[in-house]
Amino acid sequence: MPLLERERQVLTTIVESYIADAAPVGSRTVAKKSGLNLSPASIRNIMADLTEQGYLEQPHASAGRIPSARAFRLYINEVMRLRPLAESQKNRIATLLGAAGPELGDILRQVSRILSGHSLQVSLVIAPRHADARWKRIEFTLIKPGLVMAILILQGGMVLDRLLETSPDITADDLVASANYLNHLFGEMTVSEVRAKLLAELRKAESQFGELYRRALTLAAEAFAPESTRELFVDGTANIVNQPEFSDVGRMGELLRVLENRTKLLELLDKSMDEFKTVFILGEESQLESFRDFGSISTPYGPGDHPLGALGVIGPVRMDYARLAPVLNYTARVLTKMLDRRF
Amino acid sequence: MPLLERERQVLTTIVESYIADAAPVGSRTVAKKSGLNLSPASIRNIMADLTEQGYLEQPHASAGRIPSARAFRLYINEVMRLRPLAESQKNRIATLLGAAGPELGDILRQVSRILSGHSLQVSLVIAPRHADARWKRIEFTLIKPGLVMAILILQGGMVLDRLLETSPDITADDLVASANYLNHLFGEMTVSEVRAKLLAELRKAESQFGELYRRALTLAAEAFAPESTRELFVDGTANIVNQPEFSDVGRMGELLRVLENRTKLLELLDKSMDEFKTVFILGEESQLESFRDFGSISTPYGPGDHPLGALGVIGPVRMDYARLAPVLNYTARVLTKMLDRRF
DNA sequence: TCTGGCACTCTTGTGGCGAGAGTGCCAGAC
DNA sequence: GTCTGGCACTCTCGCCACAAGAGTGCCAGA
Numbered sequence: 001m002p003l004l005e006r007e008r009q010v011l012t013t014i015v016e017s018y019i020a021d022a023a024p025v026g027s028r029t030v031a032k033k034s035g036l037n038l039s040p041a042s043i044r045n046i047m048a049d050l051t052e053q054g055y056l057e058q059p060h061a062s063a064g065r066i067p068s069a070r071a072f073r074l075y076i077n078e079v080m081r082l083r084p085l086a087e088s089q090k091n092r093i094a095t096l097l098g099a100a101g102p103e104l105g106d107i108l109r110q111v112s113r114i115l116s117g118h119s120l121q122v123s124l125v126i127a128p129r130h131a132d133a134r135w136k137r138i139e140f141t142l143i144k145p146g147l148v149m150a151i152l153i154l155q156g157g158m159v160l161d162r163l164l165e166t167s168p169d170i171t172a173d174d175l176v177a178s179a180n181y182l183n184h185l186f187g188e189m190t191v192s193e194v195r196a197k198l199l200a201e202l203r204k205a206e207s208q209f210g211e212l213y214r215r216a217l218t219l220a221a222e223a224f225a226p227e228s229t230r231e232l233f234v235d236g237t238a239n240i241v242n243q244p245e246f247s248d249v250g251r252m253g254e255l256l257r258v259l260e261n262r263t264k265l266l267e268l269l270d271k272s273m274d275e276f277k278t279v280f281i282l283g284e285e286s287q288l289e290s291f292r293d294f295g296s297i298s299t300p301y302g303p304g305d306h307p308l309g310a311l312g313v314i315g316p317v318r319m320d321y322a323r324l325a326p327v328l329n330y331t332a333r334v335l336t337k338m339l340d341r342r343f
Numbered sequence: 344m345p346l347l348e349r350e351r352q353v354l355t356t357i358v359e360s361y362i363a364d365a366a367p368v369g370s371r372t373v374a375k376k377s378g379l380n381l382s383p384a385s386i387r388n389i390m391a392d393l394t395e396q397g398y399l400e401q402p403h404a405s406a407g408r409i410p411s412a413r414a415f416r417l418y419i420n421e422v423m424r425l426r427p428l429a430e431s432q433k434n435r436i437a438t439l440l441g442a443a444g445p446e447l448g449d450i451l452r453q454v455s456r457i458l459s460g461h462s463l464q465v466s467l468v469i470a471p472r473h474a475d476a477r478w479k480r481i482e483f484t485l486i487k488p489g490l491v492m493a494i495l496i497l498q499g500g501m502v503l504d505r506l507l508e509t510s511p512d513i514t515a516d517d518l519v520a521s522a523n524y525l526n527h528l529f530g531e532m533t534v535s536e537v538r539a540k541l542l543a544e545l546r547k548a549e550s551q552f553g554e555l556y557r558r559a560l561t562l563a564a565e566a567f568a569p570e571s572t573r574e575l576f577v578d579g580t581a582n583i584v585n586q587p588e589f590s591d592v593g594r595m596g597e598l599l600r601v602l603e604n605r606t607k608l609l610e611l612l613d614k615s616m617d618e619f620k621t622v623f624i625l626g627e628e629s630q631l632e633s634f635r636d637f638g639s640i641s642t643p644y645g646p647g648d649h650p651l652g653a654l655g656v657i658g659p660v661r662m663d664y665a666r667l668a669p670v671l672n673y674t675a676r677v678l679t680k681m682l683d684r685r686f
Numbered sequence: 687t688c689t690g691g692c693a694c695t696c697t698t699g700t701g702g703c704g705a706g707a708g709t710g711c712c713a714g715a716c
Numbered sequence: 717g718t719c720t721g722g723c724a725c726t727c728t729c730g731c732c733a734c735a736a737g738a739g740t741g742c743c744a745g746a
Contacts, residue, residue, distance in 0.1 A: 026708055039720050044709065062708040062727045102505055106572055141480055141496060151502065153484060153492055161502040162445055163685060229449055237580065238603050241596030249592060253584030260581050342506060369739055382689050387740065405696045405739045 003053075008079070009034055010046050011055055015067045015075045019320050022244045024064030069283040069317055072295070076280050080322045085330055093118065093327075094334050104128075104157050108233050111311060111335055116236020118327050121315035122259065124298070126269045127231035128158055128308035128339075131192040138182050140175035140219060148175065150223035154191065156308060156339040162223050170215070178216030186220075190306075194220075232262055236313075245293070245316040254290050259314070264288055269310040272298040276307050278325055283317055295319050301332040303340060311335070346396075351422070352377055353389045354398055358410045358418045362663050365587040367407030412626040412660055415638070419623050423665045428673055436461065436670075437677050447471075447500050451576050454654060454678055459579025461670050464658035465602065467641070469612050470574035471501055471651035471682075474535040481525050483518035483562065491518065493566035497534065499651060499682040505566050513558070521559030529563075533649075537563075575605055579656075588636070588659040597633050602657070607631055612653040615641040619650050621668055626660050638662055644675040646683060654678070 003011070013034040014025045027040040027047060034043070047065055050056045055074070056065040067075075085093075093114055100110035108125045115123035134155040141149045146168035152160040185201070186194045202217050237259065246252045258264065268286065272279040278299045283292050297319070298312030311332055313324060346354070356377040357368045370383040370390060377386070390408055393399045398417070399408040410418075428436075436457055443453035451468045458466035477498040484492045489511040495503040528544070529537045545560050580602065589595045601607065611629065615622040621642045626635050640662070641655030654675060656667060 024708090028708080040708095041710095041720055041722090042718085044711095045719090048710080058709090060727055061710095061725090062706095064708065101572055103572075105574070109572065136486065137484055139482055139484060139494070141482060143479065143496070149496055149500070149502070151482070151494055151496075153486070153494075157492070157504075157506050159492070159494065159502065159504040161496075161500075163500050229444055229446075229452065231448070235603065238596055238599035241592050241599065247592055249584050249590055249595065252592065252595065253581055256581035256584065260578065367739090371739080383739095384689055384691090384741095385687085387742095388688090391741080401740090403696055404694090405737090407739065 003074075006036065006038075007046055007050060008074075009036060010043060011050055011067070011071055012075065012079050014047075014056065014065060015071055015079075018067050019318055022316075022318060024059060024066050026064040029064075067318075069285070069295075072282050072317055072321075073280075073285075076282075076321055082326050083322050085326050089118070089327075090330055093331055097331070097334055097338065104159075105231070107335070107338060108231070109235075111331060112233040112235040115311060115313060115328070115331060116239060119236070119313045119315075119324050120239045120242070121313040121319065121324070122234065122236045122240060122255070123311070123313050124265055124269060125233040125311045126266065126309045127233075128154075128156055128302070129230060129273070130154060130158065130160060131195075132190055132302070132306050132308055133158055135186050135189050135191060135194055137187075138179050138220065138223070140179050142170070142172045142175055145169075148219070150219065152223060157342040160223075164219065164222050166219070174215065175219075178219055181213060181216045182220050229262070230266065232265060234259055234265075240315070243316060245318070251293060255294060255314075258288070258290055258294065264291075265314075268296050268314070269298045269312055272310045272312070273300045273307045276300055278329060280321060280325075293317060295321075297321060297324055297328055299325075299328040299332045301336045301339075303336060308339065346417075349379065350389055350393060351417075352379060353386060354393055354410070354414055355418065355422050357390075357399065357408060358414055358422075361410055362661055365659075365661060367402060367409050369407040372407075410661075412628070412638075415625050415660055415664075416623075416628075419625075419664055425669050426665050428669050432461070432670075433673060436674055440674070440677055440681065447502075448574070450678070450681060451574070452578075454674060455576040455578040458654060458656060458671070458674060459582060462579070462656045462658075462667050463582045463585070464656040464662065464667070465577065465579045465583060465598070466654070466656050467608055467612060468576040468654045469609065469652045470576075471497075471499055471645070472573060472616065473497060473501065473503060474538075475533055475645070475649050475651055476501055478529050478532050478534060478537055480530075481522050481563065481566070483522050485513070485515045485518055488512075491562070493562065495566060500685040503566075507562065507565050509562070517558065518562075521562055524556060524559045525563050572605070573609065575608060577602055577608075583658070586659060588661070594636060598637060598657075601631070601633055601637065607634075608657075611639050611657070612641045612655055615653045615655070616643045616650045619643055621672060623664060623668075636660060638664075640664060640667055640671055642668075642671040642675045644679045644682075646679060651682065 010030055013030050017025045017029060017033060027043040030043045031038060031040045047056060051058065051065065055068055055071040057068050058065055096114050097110060100107045108127055112123050112125040136153045136155060139151045141151065143149055146166055148164045148166050148170070150162045150164055154160065189197065198217065198221055202221060240246050240252065240255060268281055271281065278297065280295070280297055282295045293316065294314060295317040296312055296314040298310050300307035300310045302308030311328060313328065353373055356373050360368045360372060360376060370386040373386045374381060374383045390399060394401060394408065398411055398414040400411050401408055439457050440453060443450045451470055455466050455468040479496045479498060482494045484494065486492055489509055491507045491509050493505050493507055497503065532540070541560065541564055545564060583589050583595065583598060611624055614624065621640065623638065623640055625638045636659065637657060638660040639655055639657040641653050643650035643653045645651030654671060656671065
């Protein structure tokens with residue numbers, strides 16, 4: 001059953017007070033802050049109901065209430081108003097990002113630093129997912145007989161390189177021809193489209209084409225085979241020691257362990273890429289036992305038609321989502337523009 | 344004045360006991376473990392002397408002694424015997440490293456993971472320093488008029504890429520010619536040698552050479568200009584919560600802050616590269632106030648004639664240096680061989 | 687020169703106690 | 717019926733005192 005208006009208002013007050021103070025909230029405080037003009041005693045009744053419905057939790061009998069993940073979920077979905085960034089803050093973010101080094105890695109690292117600085121949480125930035133980027137050009141370079149460096153240039157200045165072992169009789173000229181052929185065949189497709197097409201072409205080549213094309217396709221297939229680990233930039237781990245929920249070292253260790261589990265972090269961020277919008281994941285929702293006490297926000301970046309990567313922050317369930325989401329969104333927008341400008 | 348043999352033996356006992364237990368050591372314990380056949384009372388006298396000389400510290404009047412950084416320095420320089428790795432451990436390291444992905448980044452990340460797993464400390468791996476790597480080949484690719492991607496392939500499979508803005512009338516053929524010229528000029532030199540020579544050539548080009556060569560050199564100069572941030576792989580931060588010295592959250596925050604200061608971490612590791620040997624840095628020796636309570640070990644990797652990068656661990660001053668140094672050395676050796684095999 | 691003995695210091699753990707915060711429930715007011 | 721003031725109850729937290737334990741420094745004697 002849906003919450004009564006009063007109940008919702010009490011819950012909102014509790015959530016916002018808890019976000020601000022990280023301390024259990026008592027009926028007296030709610031009575032004063034809620035604007036409902038009810039006495040603490042009445043508030044207590046409402047709070048008892050909310051507790052029964054799973055929105056509030058009581059650390060112990062005389063300690064006030066703490067909003068549950070469920071309460072945060074309701075707050076995020078139905079109550080929260082995002083607080084737009086001040087112009088001055090936007091300027092600061094844009095300026096800092098402009099000061100990043102020239103390489104893609106430098107830029108993403110800087111984004112990560114900016115986010116952790118502005119959120120005072122741990123920040124995550126995932127490098128563009130190759131599969132969604134457009135192929136610009138491939139080059140093969142003969143290092144020595146039998147060893148070829150394949151270099152794939154993708155949209156946004158991403159460069160993928162892979163060392164390939166080949167038959168020793170492949171010449172530099174063969175490689176140039178192969179590259180030309182492949183560039184012609186695959187130009188401007190996304191990598192995942194290339195992957196699909198590659199399989200089809202390889203089958204065709206078996207029967208129809210000449211040796212050269214078969215070779216070119218084989219090279220490409222090898223260069224593409226295993227998606228290499230996506231790069232992930234993490235910053236701001238030092239921030240968490242300042243948060244009251246991490247005064248307990250054990251809790252801190254849990255977060256550090258989560259942060260070392262790259263696969264799980266990627267999963268968290270990928271969701272925002274798949275849905276192409278800002279995504280909030282709270283505690284249990286992550287399907288990850290060790291994430292129970294944490295929350296995350298993530299936002300995709302990339303041009304309008306398809307996301308390239310995502311950025312996010314991770315912290316205690318009690319985060320100031322209304323303030324942080326706009327920070328992420330704005331940063332993602334600036335980053336997208338920067339990448340766009342590259343090509 | 345040098346220590347008496349007895350004093351040194353007592354000190355060694357204390358250091359080793361402290362490394363094992365992380366607890367202050369009392370005279371009774373030393374009397375039992377030292378093998379000196381002295382009573383606790385005599386040991387107490389010796390310990391008083393050592394305290395006076397700055398080798399021991401007393402947390403409070405009745406708590407046993409703790410070895411100072413100075414004591415660890417003495418221990419490392421004059422007493423410690425490195426404990427060679429068991430064959431089984433060597434095998435495990437080699438196997439794990441073999442399971443790394445194909446790209447250079449994958450390999451270094453895996454090294455970092457292996458080190459943190461085997462040391463139970465925080466591990467650091469620094470990517471090869473470009474300056475010391477040999478130039479293999481440069482390629483320029485025209486992305487669109489006025490925008491060129493420069494790709495520099497270095498020894499060991501390192502690939503540097505940089506986006507350059509150029510005059511819009513440069514053609515793809517110009518670029519090929521430039522690359523050929525540069526590859527001819529700089530092949531097999533180290534990057535820092537190239538940098539030096541580049542300056543000289545640029546001056547010559549002003550007066551003597553034609554437009555094309557000037558252009559090639561200018562491109563190269565741009566591609567080389569700012570050394571981009573070196574990549575640094577950190578792993579095992581979750582390990583530190585298990586160490587007694589970090590039961591205090593503040594201490595932990597200090598370490599996390601150090602770990603986010605990439606410049607300082609690079610300085611720590613660079614020392615082992617400059618001296619081309621394993622280096623131990625203890626507390627104050629780092630010239631870094633916030634490093635007072637920590638220690639580090641680092642080892643260079645790379646072929647015999649010049650180091651490419653370094654790897655290390657960082658943890659409390661009380662680390663098992665005798666066990667960890669061989670782990671680092673062996674890992675560095677395996678890594679060097681892997682890079683060598685690439686080219 | 688070494689050792690046993692002894693007084694002294696400091697930490698750590700425990701239990702008791704009071705203050706403070708917050709709750710739940712009830713009887714009465716509106 | 718709904719709201720409220722009052723009250724008893726519970727639990728945490730800080731404080732204090734106290735005892736046990738670990739370790740020291742020093743001294744007198746072997």
